[in-house]
Amino acid sequence: MGGKLERKVLLKKQVQDSILSYCKIKHPNEAILILKGKSKKGLITIDGLSIPPFSFSDQTFAGFPQSFLPLDLAYVGTAHSHPSGSAQPSVTDLHNFFGLVSIIVQSPYEENSDIFAWDSQGNQIPISFEQ
Numbered sequence: 001m002g003g004k005l006e007r008k009v010l011l012k013k014q015v016q017d018s019i020l021s022y023c024k025i026k027h028p029n030e031a032i033l034i035l036k037g038k039s040k041k042g043l044i045t046i047d048g049l050s051i052p053p054f055s056f057s058d059q060t061f062a063g064f065p066q067s068f069l070p071l072d073l074a075y076v077g078t079a080h081s082h083p084s085g086s087a088q089p090s091v092t093d094l095h096n097f098f099g100l101v102s103i104i105v106q107s108p109y110e111e112n113s114d115i116f117a118w119d120s121q122g123n124q125i126p127i128s129f130e131q
């Protein structure tokens with residue numbers, strides 16, 4: 001352990017449903033959303049979403065200009081979809097990392113098992129789902 005902070009993501013059910021629906025609507029293009037919540041002692045609780053202004057996406061990339069974002073301390077990261085069906089973060093994803101956590105949802109966006117959380121180094125963070 002070496003005193004390393006054990007991180008975990010807590011995803012509220014309502015937010016989870018919204019992310020999955022949004023990914024389905026945008027398919028076959030990627031969807032991208034900003035995650036809102038709070039982080040305390042390694043626990044990142046996600047309880048809200050925001051659609052980033054001026055976002056753009058195609059079948060292999062989704063992004064947004066960070067300079068247009070209002071400063072909001074509740075932003076903890078982003079969620080985006082991978083229509084290809086693999087939830088591994090791409091090099092581009094890691095270069096465009098925003099906040100503390102990157103959630104990637106793989107097609108077909110149906111189950112908890114399609115949802116993965118990553119840190120800026122590309123290490124997986126465990127997620128628990130909560131009502």
Ligand SMILES: [Zn+2]
Binds near residue numbers: 081093104
């Ligand atoms: Zn990606």
